[in-house]
Amino acid sequence: MNSKLSKILSLVSGLIGLIAIYFLARIIMEGDDAVKESLDLQNSLVSPFVSFARVILIITAVIAVAFSLWNLVRQPKLLKKTLVSLAALGVLLLISYMMATDEATRNLSGNIIKDGEAGPTSKWVSTGIWYSMILGAIGLGFFLFDFVKSLFSTK
Numbered sequence: 001m002n003s004k005l006s007k008i009l010s011l012v013s014g015l016i017g018l019i020a021i022y023f024l025a026r027i028i029m030e031g032d033d034a035v036k037e038s039l040d041l042q043n044s045l046v047s048p049f050v051s052f053a054r055v056i057l058i059i060t061a062v063i064a065v066a067f068s069l070w071n072l073v074r075q076p077k078l079l080k081k082t083l084v085s086l087a088a089l090g091v092l093l094l095i096s097y098m099m100a101t102d103e104a105t106r107n108l109s110g111n112i113i114k115d116g117e118a119g120p121t122s123k124w125v126s127t128g129i130w131y132s133m134i135l136g137a138i139g140l141g142f143f144l145f146d147f148v149k150s151l152f153s154t155k
Contacts, residue, residue: 016056023049092134093127100126 027045072079102123104112 093131096130096134097127099130
């Protein structure tokens with residue numbers, strides 16, 4: 001990284017830190033109990049701090065996604081590998097969706113829980129559970145394979 005860009009990034013991160021310290025100091029000066037009791041005080045002190053954090057998060061996420069996409073465009077081999085990986089995840093999601101049920105969600109006594117009726121939401125929740133279990137099993141399989149491989153490898 002060139003020194004000019006490094007200096008700019010240091011200044012920007014320092015400015016963000018100073019703004020955050022300003023918001024924190026305002027909250028500390030008012031006191032914890034006063035902020036908890038007064039809704040108007042919360043809106044005048046905490047809400048700007050939360051909004052600032054949200055804006056920084058959005059900007060950071062956009063920059064991270066943009067640079068990732070730019071890196072993929074510049075390296076075709078990496079783009080191909082990424083697309084193959086996304087296709088594999090898509091196939092696993094399709095398998096999870098086919099394994100999922102859209103039955104109503106029931107409690108231990110067998111009664112349908114509130115807002116647990118059968119339908120598309122229940123199907124997608126079940127899909128998410130199956131997807132997590134499949135990915136967890138794959139991860140555990142690779143972990144165990146690597147563990148056993150390291151037991152028998154000699155260096």
